[in-house]
Every structure is written in structure tokens, then in C-alpha cells.
Amino acid sequence: MATDRIIGIDLGTTNSLVAYMENDRPVVIPGEDGLNLVPSVVALDERDQIIVGNAARKYLIETPERAVYSVKRLMGRGVEDVQDELKLFPFRLADDLAAGEVLRIKLGNKSYTPPELSAFILRQLKRNAERYFGAPVTKAVITVPAYFNDAQRQATKDAGRIAGLEVLRLVNEPTAASLAYGLDKKDTATVAVYDLGGGTFDISILKLHEGIFEVIATNGDTHLGGDDIDNLLIAIALDDIQGDLDLDVRRSGEAVATIRKAVIEAKIALSAQDETILDVELSGGKRYQRKITREQYEQLVRPVVERTVGPVRQAMKDAGLTAKQIDEAVLVGGSTRIPLVRKLVEEQFQRTPHAGLNPDEVVALGAAVQANILSGGSEATKEMLLLDVTPLSLGIESLGGGVVKIIHRNSTIPESATEHFTTGVEGQTNVAIHVVQGERELAKDCRSLARFDLKGIPPMPAGLPRIEVKFLLDANGILHVSAREARSGKEAEIEVQPSYGLTDEQVEGMILESFDYAEEDFQKRQVVEARIEADTILAALEKARKGPAWEQLTSRERDDIGKLETGLKAVAPHEDYQAIRTAIDTLNQATMRLAELMMDTAVTTALKGKTMETADVGEGPTSSHPIAKAEINN
Amino acid sequence: MDDTHNFDKSGVLVSTPSKPVTTECWSCGAMRAAHYCQECGKVQPPAPVDYFAFFGLPYKLNIDTAQLERDFYALSRKLHPDINARANDNEQEWSLEKTSQLNDAYRTLKDPISRTEYLLRLQGVQLEEQSKAATDEARKSGAAKKQVVPADLLEEVFELNMQLEELRAEKKMGGDDPSLKNDLQQHRQQLEAKQAAMLSDLSTAWNWWDAIIDRTAAGEAISDTDRTAALDSMLSIINRRTYIRNLLREIDEVLES
Numbered sequence: 021m022a023t024d025r026i027i028g029i030d031l032g033t034t035n036s037l038v039a040y041m042e043n044d045r046p047v048v049i050p051g052e053d054g055l056n057l058v059p060s061v062v063a064l065d066e067r068d069q070i071i072v073g074n075a076a077r078k079y080l081i082e083t084p085e086r087a088v089y090s091v092k093r094l095m096g097r098g099v100e101d102v103q104d105e106l107k108l109f110p111f112r113l114a115d116d117l118a119a120g121e122v123l124r125i126k127l128g129n130k131s132y133t134p135p136e137l138s139a140f141i142l143r144q145l146k147r148n149a150e151r152y153f154g155a156p157v158t159k160a161v162i163t164v165p166a167y168f169n170d171a172q173r174q175a176t177k178d179a180g181r182i183a184g185l186e187v188l189r190l191v192n193e194p195t196a197a198s199l200a201y202g203l204d205k206k207d208t209a210t211v212a213v214y215d216l217g218g219g220t221f222d223i224s225i226l227k228l229h230e231g232i233f234e235v236i237a238t239n240g241d242t243h244l245g246g247d248d249i250d251n252l253l254i255a256i257a258l259d260d261i262q263g264d265l266d267l268d269v270r271r272s273g274e275a276v277a278t279i280r281k282a283v284i285e286a287k288i289a290l291s292a293q294d295e296t297i298l299d300v301e302l303s304g305g306k307r308y309q310r311k312i313t314r315e316q317y318e319q320l321v322r323p324v325v326e327r328t329v330g331p332v333r334q335a336m337k338d339a340g341l342t343a344k345q346i347d348e349a350v351l352v353g354g355s356t357r358i359p360l361v362r363k364l365v366e367e368q369f370q371r372t373p374h375a376g377l378n379p380d381e382v383v384a385l386g387a388a389v390q391a392n393i394l395s396g397g398s399e400a401t402k403e404m405l406l407l408d409v410t411p412l413s414l415g416i417e418s419l420g421g422g423v424v425k426i427i428h429r430n431s432t433i434p435e436s437a438t439e440h441f442t443t444g445v446e447g448q449t450n451v452a453i454h455v456v457q458g459e460r461e462l463a464k465d466c467r468s469l470a471r472f473d474l475k476g477i478p479p480m481p482a483g484l485p486r487i488e489v490k491f492l493l494d495a496n497g498i499l500h501v502s503a504r505e506a507r508s509g510k511e512a513e514i515e516v517q518p519s520y521g522l523t524d525e526q527v528e529g530m531i532l533e534s535f536d537y538a539e540e541d542f543q544k545r546q547v548v549e550a551r552i553e554a555d556t557i558l559a560a561l562e563k564a565r566k567g568p569a570w571e572q573l574t575s576r577e578r579d580d581i582g583k584l585e586t587g588l589k590a591v592a593p594h595e596d597y598q599a600i601r602t603a604i605d606t607l608n609q610a611t612m613r614l615a616e617l618m619m620d621t622a623v624t625t626a627l628k629g630k631t632m633e634t635a636d637v638g639e640g641p642t643s644s645h646p647i648a649k650a651e652i653n654n
Numbered sequence: 655m656d657d658t659h660n661f662d663k664s665g666v667l668v669s670t671p672s673k674p675v676t677t678e679c680w681s682c683g684a685m686r687a688a689h690y691c692q693e694c695g696k697v698q699p700p701a702p703v704d705y706f707a708f709f710g711l712p713y714k715l716n717i718d719t720a721q722l723e724r725d726f727y728a729l730s731r732k733l734h735p736d737i738n739a740r741a742n743d744n745e746q747e748w749s750l751e752k753t754s755q756l757n758d759a760y761r762t763l764k765d766p767i768s769r770t771e772y773l774l775r776l777q778g779v780q781l782e783e784q785s786k787a788a789t790d791e792a793r794k795s796g797a798a799k800k801q802v803v804p805a806d807l808l809e810e811v812f813e814l815n816m817q818l819e820e821l822r823a824e825k826k827m828g829g830d831d832p833s834l835k836n837d838l839q840q841h842r843q844q845l846e847a848k849q850a851a852m853l854s855d856l857s858t859a860w861n862w863w864d865a866i867i868d869r870t871a872a873g874e875a876i877s878d879t880d881r882t883a884a885l886d887s888m889l890s891i892i893n894r895r896t897y898i899r900n901l902l903r904e905i906d907e908v909l910e911s
Contacts, residue, residue, distance in 0.1 A: 188739060232727050394739040405731055431761060434735065434754040494750060495735045 026159040026188060026395045027149045028387025030196075031138060031176065033092040033245060034218030034354065036060050037384035038145040040152075044400035046200060046388035048381050049152045051144070057380060058148070062140045063087035064127040072144040081281065084110060084273030086128040090247055091141075093219050094123055094134040095179075096171035096521060105243070108251045110273055122522055135179040135522060136530055142183035160185040161391040163383050165220040166192035167240030167331075167411045169457050170469050170499050174521050177498065182530045188394050190496040193217070194224035195235055195408050196386030197352040201377060202228050203389060203400065209347040210236075212335075214365050214373065215383075216328060217353035219245040223332045225339040225346070231403030237338035237430045238411045239331035246287070246355040248324045253283040256320070257298060261308050275302055290317045291357045318360045325360050332368050338430050349373040354380055407432050410497050417454035417463035426491055429459065436492040440506070447479040451487060455499065474503050476510075550600040554592045557607060561585060569617035581610050689752060690732040697733055697741070700751040704776060705759035714867050715773060715860035719764055726760040767895065770856060770888055773863075777885055807897070814841050814901065818908050825908075835909065842905050849898050852891055859887045 028039045028046070035057040039048045048056040053074055063071045063079035064086045071079065079087035093105050099117060106113070114124035114131035124131040132140075142162075149157045162185075164176050173190055180187035191199075194213035201211070208229045215222040222240035226233055257279045262268050269275035282300045289296035290312065300308040336342070349369040355361060356379050365373045392401050409430045415423035416439065426437040441451050451474040458466030477485050486506035493499055504510060522530075561581070564570055570578070588603040690697050706713050709725055731737065733756055738749035762768050821834050863884045866876050 189736070229727070232730070390736075393736055396740055405734055405736060407730060407734070432757040434750050435757050436751075436754040492750070492754060495753075 024159070024395055025149075025153060025155070025157055026161060026391035027146075027157055028196075028384055028389070028391040029142065029145055029160050029162045030193070030381075030384035030387055031092065031141065031162055031164075031179070032060055032217060032383075033090050033220060033247065034060055035380060036141050036145060037381060038149050039381075039384040039388035040149065041388045041392035041398065041401075044398055046203075046385035046392075048384055049149050051148045052151065058141065058144055059089070060091065060141050061087060061089045062091065062127070062137050064130060068128065068130070070140050072140050081274060081277045083128075084277045085112065085126070088125055088127060088137060090219055091125070091134050091137045093243060093247075094125070095138065096134075096169065096173070096175035097123065099123060109247075110276060122526075133522065133530075135175050135527075136182055138176065138179035139182035139530070142179055142185060146183060146185060158184065158186055159188055159391075161189045161191055161387045161394065162187055163193045163196045163387045164190050165217075165240060165242050166194050166215075166222040166224050166238040166408075167220070167242050168192075168497070169242075169412055169467050170497070171467070171521050172242065173496060173498050177496070178522050178527045178530075181527055187496075189390060190498070191387055191390050191406070192222070192224065192235075192238065192408055192411075192497075193220075193383045194222045194238070194352060195226070195233065195406060196384075196390060197350065197377070197382045198224070198226050198228070198233055198386065199389040199404065199406065200382045200386035201350050201374075202233060203404075206230065206403075210341065210345060212332075212346045212349045212369060213352055214328070214332070214349055214356065215240075215352040216355040216361060217245050218355070219243065219247050221245060221328050221331065223328070223335045225335055225341065232405050232407060234407040234432075235409045235430075236341075237335045238409055239335040239338070240411065241327060241331060244324070244327050245353070249287060249321045249355070249358075250280060250283050252320055252324065253287065253298070254279050257283065257300060257308065257310070260310060261300075261302070265302075265306055265308060267302070267306065269302065278302065286312060287317075287358075290314055291359060314359075321358070321360065325358070325364055328361075328364070329368065343368065343370045346371070350377065351375045352377070352379050352382055408495070408497075409433060410435065410493050412457045412467070413459055414469075414491065414493065414499065415456050415458075415463075415466065417456060421463050423456060423458075423461060423463050423466060427493060431493075433493050433497055434495050436490060438488055438490050441474070441487045441489060442483050443477065443480070443485050444482055446482045448482065448485075449477045449479055450475055451477065453489065455491070455501070469499060470501075472501055472503075477505060478508060478510075546597045547595055547600065550597055550604065551592055554588055554600060554604055557604060557611075558585065558588065558592075561607075561611065564611075564614060564618060567618060567621065569614055569621050572617050573614060577610075577613065581607070581614070584610050689729060689756075695732065697738055697745050697748045697752060699748050700755060703755075705762050705772060706776075708755060708759040709763065711763075712867060712871070713773065713776070714864040715770060716857075716864055717763060717769065722760065722764055726756065726764075729756050766853065766856065767892070770860075771892060774885060774889060774892070779885055779889055807894070810841070810844070811901065814838075814905075817841070818904065821908055838905055838909060842902065842909075845898050845902055845905075849895060849902075852895050852898075856888065856891050859884065859891060862887065 025040070027049075028041075030037045030039075037048050037056055037058065039046050041047075050056050051058055051073060055074060058073040059077055061073065061076040061080060063076035063083070065071050065079070076087060080089060088111065090109060093109065094102055094111065098120070099113070102111070102123065105111065112126040114126055117124060122133045122135075124133050125137060142160075146157055146160075160180060162176055162180055164173055168176070176190060177187045194215040197215060198211060198213050201213075205228060208227070211226050211228060213222070213224045213226065215224070220240065220242050221244040222238065224238040225236045227236055228234075254276065258270055258276075261279075269279075279300050282298055286296050286298045293314070295311060295313040298308075298310045298312055302308065336346075346369050349365055349371060351362065351365065351373045356365070356373075356375070362373060362375070389401060389404070390406060392398055393404055393406070397404070410427065410433050411429060413425045413429045414427040414437075415425045418424045426439055427435055441453065443451060453472040453474065454463060455469045455472065456463050456466035457469050460466050472489075474487055474489070477487065484507075487503055488506045489501060489503040491499060491501055573581075584603065584607040588600070588607050591599040591603050594600075709722065711717065730753070733749055733752045735746065735749045735753060738745055741749065762772050817834060817837055821831070821838065824831050824834065866881060866884055870876055
């Protein structure tokens, strides 16, 4: 059903993609520029308009204070846990951040929260899909790193909502990849998915069995990826530049961005070649060059790559499997193109890893497969079902700051646990519960998820109330909490204070602020675009009337054009997109010969020594067909 | 987990094989199994059942885990939120609830230790307490109850604790005695072997318990003493295992520090 189209989105640290299941095959939907990858870069242009993707990349160098990349690293995090990131990345936090507030990043003189910045990327992907289908899209499956915690997942879901997308499911990236990988595989196999992307690392071990994709264990690091390698190389270049050229460009956003670009090029080159030249042209004509051999490079990045070993071992241990029991190790993520990474995977799993998938696209393709399953499935997916796990244990802070685990990591989700609480003081009517996520023994070392305040407990002697609290991790890995007083059976009132993240009201506000968020808006936008197109054509026609080509038309032709022109003028102010579209198309058809004549006249006039400008052919001829479809940029 | 169970008048869980509760499908009205309607496939509202009942299993500890896995997959295909993503809000809620029950039940029953612990809890045995035998032992020796050392481990644990102390002290001084470490490694291996052997002890206890269930099902009257003895034997194995697990953790901590 066209209105039920669900898209699959890979919202990556470096690049994002949107895919869709078409005729039993997932395909990536390209952007307007024809490219599949939309760089996860958001910039503010000169007119304070948001620019996303390839078009935004130039701002990273030209006006670095008006552009941002790798926002995913900030999703669901607080000020105190991004201090390391701030040293390595040119994130500029808003000056007026209050303690406990959701981060805001400065772009020019505006500031946005990470979910809003991610929403800009999502909105671009949504538009790409809408352009592709010619119809609105409102539902999506979005992938997240398997090792994302509750706050990071919630932030991603919020981003979807702000972008006008109903997020039907968050799917873990390695799991999504396995769906694309296993689409044609019907036999039983145990597979390890090693996913090293731009900013995150995940390892997931799955059992594939007759279409069931059962995750047995997962582990990872949400702050480990290609970015870390780039930062090492950037640090070396900065040192060199200071040493060799006696220039300290650390404070220059533009210089650092230029170096970063050169470093990424060198990194990519070193995946194919044994050596490369790191070549940076700095402003003021200074140039920094350095030869880097593969050997030097590998020595440098080995510590980064080796950080993946711990999670791999832990996942294997949790799965209760040895390397020999893994049938295939699948590589996902752009950073798995690095030969050293492949070597390490080969060592860990004692086999040549499977690299037959496009590591940049496979996650998005898998998201499209999951989207297809959720929309009721097709011939290709009807037997497929994904059973995923929670990557982190969930616990409650106990007296003395310890953690009582209530849901263990690698439990299949959805998963629930019921705990009973009581009061410690006579007449106590409130009980506070602190929920944390993580594996450490002390609550302060775990990730604080939320503080729940159970209110309205009937006053009773201490220890008598029995408050039953149910913790439910849904299929997205997001926590829901409900409570009731067991003696009275009364639903207890819970006040949730998320430790990190936006409140519902904040998200609602952001949705309202964003212009196009629903089907209605898609239609509005279509009409607006068509109107602009109509105006362009009508204006071009107006001018053409004054030119010599107009006279060359038969009177019949002129009459026809005139009628169609009146027709278009009549429908343009109204909200009926189809009517405007049809009027534009027929007028376009009718003016085809006029366009040709104008081109001829223009050429002849030019040959007579006149320039195009003075040939008075109007604005039309700047495109091949003067009254051709206007390019609408939105 | 919801602890609503069928108890007989002496407070013991009724041990006849539990049949899935058969109810009417809310949607098509036909009489169907509890989890989903076999007629129209719709998920049914969740009812509080224990994990054995969820899978329609008797309260026995020898379980065909391959069959359990097949049942888990088959039920997942009917109950999972992904399958019911287009159903109405109520059904989606039930689907979420039932799948979480299914996952809890499967995870608990597939693992021999958690399955045993779960049955003990169903039978009203508090795992935090030591078995009756161990409590008596504690009273005799005057040791704190929580710290009861299984008798056959006493000597070993004594020696082990000395070595752990020694190595801790060494490490504090910056030393690192390889022979001490070696001894600890050896202890570790012995303990691991003991832990592995425990599974076969457990299997004997299971057979004992399962026979009681079978005899009950056949209409035989089982004395409380018999029942308690079987449960106690499982409890003591579980306690020993927990004890050894903690020792292993302690060794690893010291070795890795």
C-alpha cells in the first residue's frame, strides 16, 4: 500500500542512507545528486538555511563554525560525558547550557540539540525517498549501534519524530546487516557481524535458523571508529606543522578541517596502497606534505583497532562459543576496508572474513528488509523474524550505591522484570527509584537512565506498602516503567526524570518548529514547488511574447498557448497539486516549438555579432528548454 | 515475573502437567490455545502463568531443550511485535507483553541452573537461605549463616584464602610471585572441574524430583519429607555452585588486578 510505505534508514556517524524494499530486493534510494551516501554533515548557509549532506561539506572548510559532523557521538549524552569528544572534535557547545540540560551545538549564531541536528539529516533522507516515490513518507525503521544505551536510543527516536517520521522500530546496525546478508540464506549458521563504522563499533553473534535471526550476544563501544583514526593522523599533522612550518593552526577551524579532509584521503589511499603522501595546502600558500607508509600507519592505528578485541572476546564468551563454532565473520562499516582491521578479524575468528557486502550500504539495506517485515512482509521476507537482545544490563540503585540487576545483558527483547518496593518510614508517600544501565557494580559507574518518583502511596506503617514496579524493555531496547500499589491495586503515579534527553514536551515543541513533518506538509510542499515552477514558466512566456520567435508561431499556436496560460494562472493559486501539475505539463508541451524557435533565433542573433544577453530571449534560454521544468531546490 | 501458581492445600505446587489454559479467541470466538488463536492467528490477552505452564510443560527438570527451542521459535513467529506491527493498539500491547513472557520463560528454562533455581522458587524455597542441612551445620559451627562453606570444600577454601591474601599483599608491595600465581591457577582449575561435576550431581537430583512428579501424576501420595529432601538436595548443589562461582570470581579479580 502506497500510504504504508516504510523506509529503512541508516543514520550513520559519517554517512547516512535511506533504502527501500523493491520487488523483493532492498535498494538504496539516491539523493538528488544521484549519490547513495548522504554525508552526515549539517551546515547553516549564508541565509541561515539548513544544508545537509554533500552540499554541506564545503562549509566544513569554508565556514567551520557554521557546520557540524559526527553528531551521532553526542546523541543521548550529557555535558560531563562529552568532555573527551570536545577535545577531539570541533563541536561548539552553546554558551548558555544549564546543568542537566540537553546539549546544544552552535551553528553560526543558532544552536541545536543533537536530536534536532540528526532530524535535519533524517528529513533530507525522507525527502529523497519522497522524491523517489513521488508520494509522502511518514514511517521508518532507523538503525542504531547495537551498543547504544537507552538514552541514545531515545534520542534517535526523538530525532525521527522531529523529522516527521514515525519510527516503527530501532534496529541494531549489525543485526540489520545480518538481515541483508541472510536474505538468501535459508540454512542454519552461526554468524559474527563485526561492524566498525565512523564512530561506533559493534560485534554481534547471531544464529540464523530457517529465517529466524536470533542474536545470542552483542558487545561494542559507542565511541570507537574511523573518527579515532582520523584524529590520530590529525594530531601528527598538527605537531609536524608546528615543528616544520612553525605554525600553530590548532585554533584554526578552517585549517583543522582542511587537514582532516587530507587525512581521510590518505587513510583511504592506505587501504589500497603501501604508501601515500599526506598533502595539506594551508591558507597563505604554505604546504605540508608527509609520506606515510602502510607500516607506519598500521603501527599508529593498531591501538585503535585493537580496542575492538575486548568486546569481541566478551561477546564470544557471553555467547558461550569459540572461534571454531562461528561459521562466518561478516564485515560491516567503512572502517572494515582497512587491511589491518581485516587481519585482526581473521585472527579473532580464525577464518577469512566475508567481505562480499558493500560495507557502507548493507546496514541501510537491512533496515529496508526489516521495514518490509513490519509492513506485513513479502515473498522474500515472509519467513524472516529478528530476535534481538539488549546490550546492557538494567539495574536499580540499592542502598549504599550498589546496583541490583533486574535485566541482564544479552537478554532477548522485549523483556520485562517486576520488582517490589516498600517504604522505610511510617507514613511515607513517595519512593524514589534510580534506574541505571551498565555492567559495573556501583550505580555511579553505570549510566543513569532515569529517576522515578512513585507518588501517592497511601500512608501506612513502614514496610507495609507493596509497590509493584514493572520494567519493560520493548523491541527497540527502550525502557518503559509502570507501577501499582499491590494492596490497593491502584496504579501508582510515576514521575519520570530522564537523566539525559528531551522531555516529550520539548520534542513536541521541536516538531511544531520544524516546517515539514507530516503528509499534509508533503502535499503543501508539492503545491508550493509546483507554484514556483508555474511562476517560472509564466514569467518566461511573458518575456518570450516580446521576442521575435513569438511572431513565428501560427496564430493557432499562439491561441492554444494563450488558453493554456490562462488555465495555469487559474489553477496555480489553488491547493490542487494535480491540477497545477497537469496545467504545467500541457503548457510545457504546447510551448515546445516556441522554445526551439527561440533557441534558433538566439543562435542566429549571436552569429550576427550580438551577444546572448542582448538577443532578448528572456531568462528562459539559460536552460536547454526555455520553459523546461524548473529545478526546484528545497 | 508473576508468581501466581496452583498450590494444593498444603501449600505445595500442584505437580500435574499443566495444560495451556484454553480460552475463547477474543476475535473469532473459536476455542483456542492460550497464546494465539489457531483459527485466525491473533494474539490473545496475556494471562499470568508460570514459565512451565507457558510452554505447557510439567514441573519436571529434565527438559528436551531442542524441543523447547523449536517451541520458542514457533511461538515467536506468532507473538512477536514485528509480526503484529500492523495489528490494533490492544493487540500490539498483548504482543509485547506475551513476547516478553515468552522470552523470560525461554531464557529461564533453557539454562539448567536458572531452571532449577526457578523451580525451587516456585516451590517456595528461598534461594538466599541456605538449605536446612547447611543451616544446621552453621548452627553447630557457630559461623555466620550466609558464609557457610560446603563441608567438603572447607580445607581447600582455607588454603585458597591464605594464598589470595598472600598474593594481594604481594601485589600491594609491587611484587608478583609467579609460583603463587601458579598455585592459584591450579586451584582455579580444580574448582572449575568441581563446578563441571556439579552438573551431573544436579542431574541425579533432577531425576529424583522428576520421579516424584511422575508418581504424583500417577496418583501416589508423596510425603512432604520426600519432597523436601529432593528439593534440599538441589538447593545444596545450587548453593555450592554459587559458592564456587564467587570463589572463582575472587581468584580472577586478584589474578587480574
